[in-house]
Amino acid sequence: MPFPPAVAEALASLSLDRDTRDRIGRINFRDAGHGFDTFGMHPSFVAFGASVLGPFYDRYFRTLSYGANHIPDSGATILAANHSGNLPIDGAMLWVDVLRRTEPPRVARPIADHFVPALPFIGTVFARGGMVGGSRGNARALLEAGELLMIFPEGVPGITKPFSKRYQLQTFRVGHAELAIRHSAQVVPVGIVGGEEQMPALLSSKRLGKLVGVPILPIPAVPLPLPVRYHIRYGEPIRLDLETEPSQADDPDVVREAATRVQAAVHDLIQQGLAERNGVFG
Amino acid sequence: MSQKRGQSVLVDGAGAPIGERLVRSLLDDSRIRHIIAVTGYPPETFPVPSSDRLTVVQVDLMRSRQVHDLLFGPARDHGVEVLIHTAMHLSAMAEGVRVHAFNVDSVRNLLELCERHPTIERVVLRSASAVYQVQRDLPLLIAEDHPLNMARNAPQWVRDRVEMDLTACVRMGVAPLQVAVLRMAEALAPGTGSQMFDFLQSPVCFHPAGFDPMVNLLTIEDTVHALSCAIHGEVQGVFNIPGADTLPLTTCIRRWGRVGIPTPDSFLGPLYRLRRRLTGSDFRYGMNRRWFIYSGVLDGTRAQEVLGYVPSHPIDWPAAPSPPEDL
Numbered sequence: 001m002p003f004p005p006a007v008a009e010a011l012a013s014l015s016l017d018r019d020t021r022d023r024i025g026r027i028n029f030r031d032a033g034h035g036f037d038t039f040g041m042h043p044s045f046v047a048f049g050a051s052v053l054g055p056f057y058d059r060y061f062r063t064l065s066y067g068a069n070h071i072p073d074s075g076a077t078i079l080a081a082n083h084s085g086n087l088p089i090d091g092a093m094l095w096v097d098v099l100r101r102t103e104p105p106r107v108a109r110p111i112a113d114h115f116v117p118a119l120p121f122i123g124t125v126f127a128r129g130g131m132v133g134g135s136r137g138n139a140r141a142l143l144e145a146g147e148l149l150m151i152f153p154e155g156v157p158g159i160t161k162p163f164s165k166r167y168q169l170q171t172f173r174v175g176h177a178e179l180a181i182r183h184s185a186q187v188v189p190v191g192i193v194g195g196e197e198q199m200p201a202l203l204s205s206k207r208l209g210k211l212v213g214v215p216i217l218p219i220p221a222v223p224l225p226l227p228v229r230y231h232i233r234y235g236e237p238i239r240l241d242l243e244t245e246p247s248q249a250d251d252p253d254v255v256r257e258a259a260t261r262v263q264a265a266v267h268d269l270i271q272q273g274l275a276e277r278n279g280v281f282g
Numbered sequence: 283m284s285q286k287r288g289q290s291v292l293v294d295g296a297g298a299p300i301g302e303r304l305v306r307s308l309l310d311d312s313r314i315r316h317i318i319a320v321t322g323y324p325p326e327t328f329p330v331p332s333s334d335r336l337t338v339v340q341v342d343l344m345r346s347r348q349v350h351d352l353l354f355g356p357a358r359d360h361g362v363e364v365l366i367h368t369a370m371h372l373s374a375m376a377e378g379v380r381v382h383a384f385n386v387d388s389v390r391n392l393l394e395l396c397e398r399h400p401t402i403e404r405v406v407l408r409s410a411s412a413v414y415q416v417q418r419d420l421p422l423l424i425a426e427d428h429p430l431n432m433a434r435n436a437p438q439w440v441r442d443r444v445e446m447d448l449t450a451c452v453r454m455g456v457a458p459l460q461v462a463v464l465r466m467a468e469a470l471a472p473g474t475g476s477q478m479f480d481f482l483q484s485p486v487c488f489h490p491a492g493f494d495p496m497v498n499l500l501t502i503e504d505t506v507h508a509l510s511c512a513i514h515g516e517v518q519g520v521f522n523i524p525g526a527d528t529l530p531l532t533t534c535i536r537r538w539g540r541v542g543i544p545t546p547d548s549f550l551g552p553l554y555r556l557r558r559r560l561t562g563s564d565f566r567y568g569m570n571r572r573w574f575i576y577s578g579v580l581d582g583t584r585a586q587e588v589l590g591y592v593p594s595h596p597i598d599w600p601a602a603p604s605p606p607e608d609l
Binding site: 004032033034035036038039040114115117118119120121123124127132133134135136137138140141 | 418419420421422423425428490491492493494495496526527528529530532533536537575576577579581596603
């Protein structure tokens with residue numbers, strides 16, 4: 001680990017006020033015995049993440065949030081969002097937004113592609129903030145514990161799509177729908193606007209990506225992410241937990257249809273966000 | 283979980299710490315009528331005080347005739363109903379035909395004999411979490427159906443454990459004998475074959491830089507508790523036995539009072555080979571590499587639901603925890 005929890009806590013206390021720290025202290029956290037949960041999350045690192053990402057959320061990307069009241073207070077829930085921007089900043093902004101706007105505070109557990117936990121330092125720091133590797137078993141364990149998962153059903157094709165395809169959703173994978181049906185979870189669709197313009201890529205290289213342990217490496221047109229404004233919009237929960245039976249998780253048609261519904265809801269939220277925003281930076 | 287009364291049991295591997303502690307625990311268990319402790323050493327060296335409920339015998343498990351005569355002699359006479367197999371070659375450096383015979387062939391022989399034994403109804407086998415494959419695209423929480431480590435280049439220490447485990451598993455349901463396989467987390471104690479214990483013996487522990495996987499560790503007390511639950515259980519199957527301590531590797535190093543030094547992964551293999559040559563340590567980095575990079579924590583849900591096992595004996599860490607982290 002790059003640094004121990006005490007250091008993370010000390011760093012967090014430099015920029016977080018007492019109220020925020022108290023708030024993070026109230027997150028639903030299942031200590032496995034040494035201050036960490038089974039997946040390696042630690043509240044001090046959640047606070048550290050909030051302190052590091054807070055200025056980006058507030059001042060650099062000036063994030064606006066709509067409809068966070070749709071996130072259930074408790075229980076197994078999946079946030080299904082669009083993914084874009086070559087760097088997972090959209091995930092980071094969504095993570096901060098959920099932490100700030102849920103009461104009692106909830107930590108969204110990002111479900112990452114398999115390569116992320118294998119990245120030195122990054123994988124460990126992300127895990128301390130709540131990320132888990134994208135395997136069915138991990139997601140099952142978290143949903144059974146009533147956690148809030150953050151899933152980007154487009155996967156890598158979403159985040160690495162060319163600028164010319166901005167805000168065009170890539171075909172949603174169906175895993176999130178299957179998980180929701182099997183584990184009676186609600187799905188909250190999330191449309192994120194702003195990420196597509198933060199860091200347009202000149203080109204993407206699978207070969208270079210292989211060298212650094214990622215599936216594809218985008219070569220950005222700008223050295224740093226642009227200060228676009230993020231708009232995060234939550235939709236009405238899709239109650240797959242009420243509308244389907246867990247046994248239907250094995251029915252490909254039911255699962256595909258549910259994923260299509262989620263995709264359509266995310267699409268609508270994006271269109272709404274695009275229509276209502278005042279330019280890329282406004 | 284229903285429980286029998288007045289059972290007679292046979293414990294092999296009783297000369298090792300886990301077997302010995304199990305025998306002591308069973309002596310305190312009023313539900314146990316008689317215990318046959320099987321050790322590889324002369325009975326007079328067995329450190330447990332003698333009792334009319336305890337018979338200590340010296341048997342070489344690799345010698346099928348000796349094992350046969352044990353089972354169809356004293357074990358039959360005492361009406362042994364449960365056989366607990368805890369014997370396992372402990373050194374990761376030991377390889378060869380004899381080691382395989384001890385780890386695997388002896389189990390096959392025991393099971394064959396137990397299947398036709400007039401009184402033995404149940405076999406409890408101590409297996410290890412090392413049988414599981416750990417890699418980045420597999421769940422961190424390891425359930426019983428998790429893929430096993432069948433890598434061709436896995437060392438004999440791992441291959442033997444996988445083969446022994448599977449040897450027992452294939453008997454389930456095809457014979458009247460009940461077989462319970464307990465895949466145990468590493469016990470952080472000497473004489474248990476724990477690679478983690480060996481790793482932590484050095485004052486300075488080199489670990490992969492940039493990674494801090496979650497590990498789960500067991501105590502001998504919980505190992506014995508799990509074996510005891512399995513003895514009294516009446517269900518066969520495979521059960522993960524996690525310990526009460528789940529923590530990051532670096533925290534484990536610190537709580538054990540060691541200094542952890544993050545080191546590039548590629549240096550660790552040669553470094554630990556050198557350490558092995560200089561100090562005779564048993565720790566093999568290559569064998570543990572994935573456990574030191576990707577997290578792997580046993581999911582004990584099944585053992586809890588079926589056997590009633592809940593880890594309740596945390597490790598007595600030599601070093602104090604970090605100051606309370608008040609957010």
